[in-house]
Amino acid sequence: MNTELERVILVGCQLHDDDERFEYSMDELASLTETAKGEVLVRLTQKRDRIHPATYIGKGKVEELVALEEELEPDLIVFNDELSPSQIRNLSAGLSARIIDRTQLILDIFAQRAQTREGKMQVELAQLNYLLPRLVGQGTALSRLGGGIGTRGPGETKLESDRRHIRRKIDEIKRQLKTVVSHRERYRERRKRNHVYQIAIVGYTNAGKSTIFNRLTEAGIFEENQLFATLDPTTRQYTLPSGLTALLTDTVGFIQDLPTTLVAAFRSTLEEVTEADLVLHVVDSSNPDYNNHEKTVHRLLEELNVTDIPMLTVYNKEDMQHELFVPSASTSLSMSAFKAADLVKLGERIQEEMKKEMAFFHVLLPAYEGKMLAELKTVSIVESLKFNEETEKYQCKGYIAKEHPLYKKLQTLEES
Structure with a gap:
């Protein structure tokens, strides 16, 4: 197998005064290039009021790029923005290396993954x-x-x-x-009919979503310190500390300036999020640009109309937290996916968030209702369970979804 890396020159054009944001954007382009099995030789950048309509960068910079190409002999030149057809044509006329833009690079990684x-x-x-x-x-x-x-x-x-x-x-x-999507919708409807609690994990690419997903469900899906390590949504059963069984879905990572072709193409993949009862938003608190990452995810969730689903923000990589990190979400938790105690803490916190949307119950169950008791443990959050030997009844307290068929049964038991 040929593992030789392609030699790459990166080209970026800065339109605003925000040097820091532009640097992060170029760093991200470099990470994307490495993920796509490329080796960055050099970065060429320029500050302009607007993108040059014909060649993206100005004439002088194009000449500089031609000279760099002669000197370094790259296989590929990657531009940090989406290039128009005429820009690709004009640049190709003066350069011999292949020219691609940020969108093509992301598409290439998606194709690999x-x-x-x-x-x-x-x-x-x-x-x-x-x-x-x-x-x-x-x-x-x-x-x-x-x-x-x-x-x-x-x-x-x-x-x-x-x-x-x-x-x-x-x-x-x-x-x-359409066929695949309708199959997925039928599957989702079946899950809804079965009244299974659904949790979707979202977050910026490489925030640690798959690591958390794997640790909670032991699913063993691809987990790597690379951008877009996960592409296909994976759903697994997850048993919460109380014994309640939920479904956990890992989703594709979000990214700044996500190409519009991709937002449209992956809408059905991200639709898993719209069906969730709780969204876990994982943020890499060790990344200096964590704040922009958080905003990017919120913006894309708004585009998907995911605004009324309860959300718990999980600030991951607490052990490597950035020195300037300040949590901005009101409902949040700081943790490390590699600490067992933190995973237990996360499970307990998920339960606390679930309880806010559930109904409290307090019932006395006869000893012969063992089947119902066993069901309660898997479909509700049982907080306390005591057996009274005098009455031969179980005193059971906990929380259950109001939509669950068992809720009505419990209400009649409470009244009797």
Whole structure:
């Protein structure tokens, strides 16, 4: 297996005075490049009032980039913003290395990471949507997309046939995705009917979501100190300290300036979040840019209309917390995913948040109601359970979801 890294030059254009934010953005581009198996040789940056419409950076900087390319001989030049078709064409005319932008880089990582059929289709759809307006002037055959080239009619150009092939492919993927999405919706409806409590883990990429998910559920999904380590949503059972069984879903990481093609393509993947009863928002408190990461996630959740679901913010990596870190969320918890005691603390805190949305019950159950008692332990938060030998009844106190069928039964028992 060839593990040789591609040699890369990064190019960024700073439009605002916020030097710190721009630096983080370039650092993130470097991390993305490393995740995509690239080695950053050098960064070329420029401050401008606006992006150059023809070449992204100014004429002088383009000349500087040409000289750098001659000196370093990179395989790839990555630009920190999404380039227009004309910018790619104009830059390609003067440079011999392949040119890609931030969006293509993210798409490449997603293509590497996708495991499920749905994940792979979502990536391909995003790639094709990105490619379609950029066909003009590409000058490269699109045979890697497969088929369709020998089917063009007389007088039709290669470009038009590629366009038609891509449009057909997009329609076909959308059709297939509808089937997958409807299957997912049926699965979600079944979970709702079974009244299973659902928790969705969200957060900026590399915040430690998968680590927390793995520690709580022992699922063993891919866990790495890289951006976008998880791409496909994974759902596993999680037993809370009280014994209640919930479903925990790990989701794809959020990122600043997430390409619009990706937000649209992964909407169905992120829809898992809209069905949750509680959202765990994991924040990497060791990252100097944690505040922007938090805001990015909130902004994207608003786009998904996830604003009325209770949220617990988990400030992860407490053992490496940044010196200037100050928690901003009112409902939050600081922890380290690698400390067993902290995971117990998280489970207890999740229960506290769940109780806010649940109804309190206090019932006396006859000794022969063992089956109901066993069910109560898995579908509710049982806080105390005592057996009275004189009355031969269990005194049971706890909290249960008002929508659960057992709630009505408990009410009748309380009244009797």
